[in-house]
Amino acid sequence: MKIKNITKFDETREVKFSEIKKWYNTHLNTSKIDLNDKDVYENIYHKGRWAGVFQATQKPVQNFFQKAKPENISDIATLTSIWRPGPLTANVHELYLKSKIDGEMFDWGDQRINDVLKESYNCMIFQESVMEIANKIAGFPLEECDNVRKAIMKKSANPTEEDKKKAQELKDKFISGCEKNNLNKNIASQLYENIQKYASYGFNKSHAISYAINSYLCAWLLHYYEPEWLCAYLEYMSSPNDIPIAFSDVKSIGWDFVPVDINYATKEWTILPGKKFMPSFLSCKGIGDSAIDEILANRPYNTIEEFLWDENNEWKHSKFNKKSLETLIKIKGFDSLNCVGEGKIFSSYKHMYHVLIENYDLIKKTSIREPDIGKINLYKIAKETYGMEEWSPKEFIEIKFGLTGTFNIFEFIPTNILNKLNDNNITCIDDSLGEDKEILWFVIKESQIKKTKNGKNYLLIDAIGLSAKVHKIYVWLNGKNQNISFDNFTLCIGEMTKSDFGFSTNNFKIKKISLNE
Numbered sequence: 001m002k003i004k005n006i007t008k009f010d011e012t013r014e015v016k017f018s019e020i021k022k023w024y025n026t027h028l029n030t031s032k033i034d035l036n037d038k039d040v041y042e043n044i045y046h047k048g049r050w051a052g053v054f055q056a057t058q059k060p061v062q063n064f065f066q067k068a069k070p071e072n073i074s075d076i077a078t079l080t081s082i083w084r085p086g087p088l089t090a091n092v093h094e095l096y097l098k099s100k101i102d103g104e105m106f107d108w109g110d111q112r113i114n115d116v117l118k119e120s121y122n123c124m125i126f127q128e129s130v131m132e133i134a135n136k137i138a139g140f141p142l143e144e145c146d147n148v149r150k151a152i153m154k155k156s157a158n159p160t161e162e163d164k165k166k167a168q169e170l171k172d173k174f175i176s177g178c179e180k181n182n183l184n185k186n187i188a189s190q191l192y193e194n195i196q197k198y199a200s201y202g203f204n205k206s207h208a209i210s211y212a213i214n215s216y217l218c219a220w221l222l223h224y225y226e227p228e229w230l231c232a233y234l235e236y237m238s239s240p241n242d243i244p245i246a247f248s249d250v251k252s253i254g255w256d257f258v259p260v261d262i263n264y265a266t267k268e269w270t271i272l273p274g275k276k277f278m279p280s281f282l283s284c285k286g287i288g289d290s291a292i293d294e295i296l297a298n299r300p301y302n303t304i305e306e307f308l309w310d311e312n313n314e315w316k317h318s319k320f321n322k323k324s325l326e327t328l329i330k331i332k333g334f335d336s337l338n339c340v341g342e343g344k345i346f347s348s349y350k351h352m353y354h355v356l357i358e359n360y361d362l363i364k365k366t367s368i369r370e371p372d373i374g375k376i377n378l379y380k381i382a383k384e385t386y387g388m389e390e391w392s393p394k395e396f397i398e399i400k401f402g403l404t405g406t407f408n409i410f411e412f413i414p415t416n417i418l419n420k421l422n423d424n425n426i427t428c429i430d431d432s433l434g435e436d437k438e439i440l441w442f443v444i445k446e447s448q449i450k451k452t453k454n455g456k457n458y459l460l461i462d463a464i465g466l467s468a469k470v471h472k473i474y475v476w477l478n479g480k481n482q483n484i485s486f487d488n489f490t491l492c493i494g495e496m497t498k499s500d501f502g503f504s505t506n507n508f509k510i511k512k513i514s515l516n517e
Contacts, residue, residue: 030213033220035073044219045070051222051249052233055080055215059431067097076212077205078120086201087125096123109187112137124198126205127153133191138177148174153199227271230255234269234277241469243406248466250277251410259411260284262307262328263300263336267292285403286327290319304339304346305375308363313371315364322360329353330399345379351388355381393515397489409443409466413491414515426493430465434498441513444490445470459484459507463492472502475510491515 026032043049048066050056055076056065061083070076082093098104099121106122108114114122116132124130130152131145140148151170159167171192178188221229230250237246247257255275260283264270267289270278281292294317301307310316328334332349339345339352346352355378356363362377370376391399397412410418421441427433429442442463450460459475473496477484484507486492494510496503 053218077208081203128205245467286323291324294319348390428465474504
């Protein structure tokens, strides 16, 4: 990751851990940055700018963070401790929001208890809170408090009589200690019962604080070094399953993506003016390291002729071969040469593919008598076949998916259609709430007719949304249309019901959406 105005490592040599540690302590140590920077909290956590922010990578927890609006490290620690199965089952997240946002603080019946828990808005979240209550309210010596915590939180599926006896003794001692500190016996008893309920989900605060600091450091880097942080995030999210998620995150922050281009792409993500990112050459099958090195050594290229031939009309590249050229044409990687489009040498990229790849030997041909025979063939074939239409959006996506293993759905679905879906409250299938009869949009990756055990046909769809996650949709076929089918990479909306097996619907509840609407 390259950070502007901060000394960076020499990328040509191996970096030792000791050097990384020294760099971190100089620039990112918590003694060097402000952990209470309001701009970071407001512009990242409050506004929901999440790309690569630790502990906030899933949609539900992101929504929770935005509602709760953390203002310090303790708040972040509390939120991440709440968003776990135990606390969620106990609806602690709702209690927390009522306390923090609505001001409806739970009253424990004694101000001393409220004071212990005020940092987490009177919600009992951390194990350390149990220890503090044991000390300040029940009168246990500090050196015994951790043992009290362990004893209260320890559970046995089959407690022995001895276990039950010890548990009762601890409870009696706790309540007695509270009474000695002038706490009403009924309140003390209820406090102990609440602690036992909390024991099923209590979290370690020191652990949570460490995680919260890591989350804040990510947010701090995103806020102050946005391009560099996003570039590092895109490099990290390099698997086919992760890339669409990264695209969606980065796009939501206001950045755009442009196709790989022969004159600008490198072996890493490239930051371009106008808040744009360009993928690396290595993201595409068929373009290897040696081919990239050759391109980097010979560019910039101004024309297609300058790209293909040198000043002596000799074929310019040896490592950047036919396969590499084919890949770059298929992903539309020659825009900077201004050679594709109306009035240009190629009417479309499909036309360029036909001329250069399907006639590769003729274009590459050399002759002593006619040293420019390759160029002559290029112009002749291009002129004779001019007017060939472009690949359709669906064809292009299928091509790109085959070359990269993924695709940027924002290249596939026009922004106006995504906006229209959003305006009509039609949710992406990734964000389903699991409610009955949800209206969801999705893209069909693959579909096939299957048979139930009773021999009845149904359609099984592999559907994807903004992420690469595949969702199974079982389409039950009713009425006369028993041979329903969908082409791959078709945009659809449908009324769905979700279960543990996936989504289900009927054939008449799915509608194809034209990308030209």
